[in-house]
Amino acid sequence: MIVAKLKPFPEVKNMLVGYSRVLVAGCGTCVAVCLAGGEKEAGILASQLMLAAGIDKTDLQATAATVERQCDREFLRLFKDKVSQVDAVVSLACGAGIQFLSEEYPSVPVIPGVNTSFIGVAEAAGEWTERCRACNQCYLGITGGICPVTMCSKGLLNGPCCGTVHGKCEVDPERNCAWTMIYERLDKQSRGSLQEMTVSPMKYDMCRRPGKVVHAAYQKRFHIG
Amino acid sequence: MPLIKRGSILVKSFHERLASDDFQVLARVIPPKSPELSSTLSSISSWKGKVDSLLVSDNQSARMGISSLVLAERLGRDGNDVIMTISCRDRNRIALGSTALGCAALSIGSILCVSGDHFNFGDHPEAKPVYDLDSVQLISMIREMEKGRDGGGNALEGALSFCLGAAVCATADPLGPQLMKARKKVAAGVDFFVTLPIFTIDQLGPFLDAAKDMPVKIIAGVLLPSYAEIVRYQDGSIPGTFIPDSVVRAWRDDGEDDFLSTSVEHVRKLVSLLRESGRVTGVCISANGRELEIGSLL
Numbered sequence: 001m002i003v004a005k006l007k008p009f010p011e012v013k014n015m016l017v018g019y020s021r022v023l024v025a026g027c028g029t030c031v032a033v034c035l036a037g038g039e040k041e042a043g044i045l046a047s048q049l050m051l052a053a054g055i056d057k058t059d060l061q062a063t064a065a066t067v068e069r070q071c072d073r074e075f076l077r078l079f080k081d082k083v084s085q086v087d088a089v090v091s092l093a094c095g096a097g098i099q100f101l102s103e104e105y106p107s108v109p110v111i112p113g114v115n116t117s118f119i120g121v122a123e124a125a126g127e128w129t130e131r132c133r134a135c136n137q138c139y140l141g142i143t144g145g146i147c148p149v150t151m152c153s154k155g156l157l158n159g160p161c162c163g164t165v166h167g168k169c170e171v172d173p174e175r176n177c178a179w180t181m182i183y184e185r186l187d188k189q190s191r192g193s194l195q196e197m198t199v200s201p202m203k204y205d206m207c208r209r210p211g212k213v214v215h216a217a218y219q220k221r222f223h224i225g
Numbered sequence: 226m227p228l229i230k231r232g233s234i235l236v237k238s239f240h241e242r243l244a245s246d247d248f249q250v251l252a253r254v255i256p257p258k259s260p261e262l263s264s265t266l267s268s269i270s271s272w273k274g275k276v277d278s279l280l281v282s283d284n285q286s287a288r289m290g291i292s293s294l295v296l297a298e299r300l301g302r303d304g305n306d307v308i309m310t311i312s313c314r315d316r317n318r319i320a321l322g323s324t325a326l327g328c329a330a331l332s333i334g335s336i337l338c339v340s341g342d343h344f345n346f347g348d349h350p351e352a353k354p355v356y357d358l359d360s361v362q363l364i365s366m367i368r369e370m371e372k373g374r375d376g377g378g379n380a381l382e383g384a385l386s387f388c389l390g391a392a393v394c395a396t397a398d399p400l401g402p403q404l405m406k407a408r409k410k411v412a413a414g415v416d417f418f419v420t421l422p423i424f425t426i427d428q429l430g431p432f433l434d435a436a437k438d439m440p441v442k443i444i445a446g447v448l449l450p451s452y453a454e455i456v457r458y459q460d461g462s463i464p465g466t467f468i469p470d471s472v473v474r475a476w477r478d479d480g481e482d483d484f485l486s487t488s489v490e491h492v493r494k495l496v497s498l499l500r501e502s503g504r505v506t507g508v509c510i511s512a513n514g515r516e517l518e519i520g521s522l523l
Contacts (some may be wrong), residue, residue, distance in 0.1 A: 153343055154314075154340060154354060154356045154359075155354075155356050156340060156356065157359055157362070158359050158360075158362065158406060158409050159361070159402060159403075159405050159406025160397075160402045160403065160406060161340045161343075161464075162339075162340075162392050162393065162403070162421050162465035163342060163343070163394075163461075163464035164397060164403075165460050165461035166398050166460065167398070167399065168461070170343060170345075170346075170461065170464050170465075171343045171345045173461055177402075179406075180399065182402075183399075183401055183402040195405045196405070196408060196409070196412075198361060198365070198409050198412060198413065199362075200362070201318060201357070201358050201362045201366075201376070202357075204357075
C-alpha cells in the first residue's frame with residue numbers, strides 16, 4: 001500500500017488563504033488504512049478548517065467528501081457536483097490521486113493535504129514501514145525476499161558498506177543492515193551460492209519516469225506493439 | 226608503471242611496491258574546503274621521505290572539499306606518488322567514468338574504489354545520494370574501460386591501466402557479509418584492500434585468516450584520532466571504525482594532553498607491529514586534523 005502522512009495543519013491552512021469555499025476530498029483506500037486521508041481524516045480536517053476560520057474571523061466554508069479511490073477516474077467523477085460548488089479542493093489522497101483529481105478538474109486549484117511517504121506495509125497498528133521503491137526490475141528472487149534497493153540506505157546491490165554496526169545500518173542504529181539480513185536469510189534458505197552472485201548496475205532506462213504499464217491484453221486498444 | 230621522480234632520484238610507485246611485496250606506508254590526504262591548497266601542502270610537508278604514497282580522499286566522510294582530482298594532480302606535480310579515491314556517493318556512472326579517464330590523463334595509476342559514507346555523517350545532510358553504482362560495480366566498470374569500453378558499452382580511445390583497490394571493514398561484526406562483498410570485489414578485479422582503521426593487531430586476525438586465499442594485497446588502515454572523536458566515541462560514531470573498549474578507556478583516562486602523546490605512541494607501535502607481522506603489505510595512516518603529527522610518528 002501507499003503510505004502518507006497528514007501535512008501540518010498550518011501548512012494546509014496557509015495554502016488556502018484567499019479561498020472561501022473548500023472541499024476536503026478523502027480517499028478510501030491506502031491513505032484511509034494508514035489513517036492519513038480517509039473519510040474520518042477528511043471530516044476532521046474540514047472541521048479544523050472551520051474552527052480556525054472562526055478563530056481567525058475569516059470567511060471559509062469547508063465540507064468533506066470521500067470516494068473509494070482517487071487514482072481511478074470512475075470514482076473521481078463522483079466529486080463532480082461538489083467540486084463545482086467550491087473554489088479550492090484539499091485532496092488527502094496520495095500524490096497520484098492528488099494529480100489525477102487535479103487532472104479531472106483542471107480549473108480548480110487542488111492542494112495536497114498529505115505528504116506521500118512510500119510504498120510499504122503495516123508493521124503493527126499505527127506503524128508502517130517502507131518495502132518497495134518501484135524500480136521496475138525486482139531483485140527479490142536473488143536477495144532472499146529482502147529488497148536492497150529499498151532496505152539498504154545506499155541502495156547497494158552487491159553487499160554491505162563498511163559502515164554496518166553489529167548488524168545495524170550505519171545511518172540509523174535502530175534499523176537492521178539490509179545486507180546482513182539478506183546474507184542471513186540466504187543462509188537460512190540454504191541458498192548461499194546467491195551470496196556470491198555479482199549483480200550488474202541497475203538499468204535506469206527500464207525505470208524512466210513517469211512510468212507506464214499497459215497490460216498485454218490491452219496493447220491493441222492502446223496501439224502498442 | 227613508471228618510476229616516480231622525487232627530486233633527483235627515482236623511486237618505486239605504489240603499484241611497483243605492491244607487486245614486489247615491499248612494505249609501504251600510505252597516508253591519507255583530505256582535500257580542503259578551500260580553493261587554496263597551501264595549508265594542506267604545508268601540513269604534509271613533514272611526511273617527505275617517510276610516506277611512500279598519498280591516498281587522496283574524495284569528499285571524505287561526506288564533507289565537501291576541493292575536487293580530489295585537482296589535489297591529486299597538484300600532489301603528483303610535487304613529486305608524490307598518488308592514489309585517488311573515487312566514491313560512488315557523489316557521481317553517477319558517467320561522472321565515475323570521466324573521473325577514471327581524468328586519472329589516466331594525469332598519470333594517476335592507482336584508484337581506491339569506495340561506496341562512500343552516507344550523507345548523514347557529512348556537512349550536506351539534505352543532499353541527494355547518488356550510488357548509481359556500488360564499489361563492486363565501479364571496479365567492474367573500470368576493468369571494462371581498460372578493455373576499451375565505457376560503462377555504456379561505447380568504445381574508448383587510448384589505453385588505460387589501473388591498479389585498483391577497495392575498502393574493507395576487517396573488524397565488522399558479523400564478518401560474513403563483509404567477506405561476501407570482499408570476494409565480489411576480488412572477482413571484479415581488485416588488486417588491493419585497504420582496511421578501515423584497526424587499533425590492535427588482534428583485530429585483523431579473523432579477517433586475514435578468512436582472506437588468506439584471496440589473491441590481493443592487504444593494507445591495514447590506522448587512525449590517529451582526535452581527542453573529540455575519542456570523547457564521543459561509541460560503535461558507529463565513526464563509520465566502519467571499531468575501537469576496542471580498553472583502548473578507548475585508556476585514552477579517555479589519559480586526558481587530552483597525555484592523549485596527544487600516548488595516541489601517537491600507540492600508532493607508532495601498531496605500525497611497527499604490522500610491519501613485523503609480515504601479514505600485511507603496508508599501512509594507510511589517517512589523521513583527521515592531526516596530519517602534522519604523522520611525520521613525527523614515522
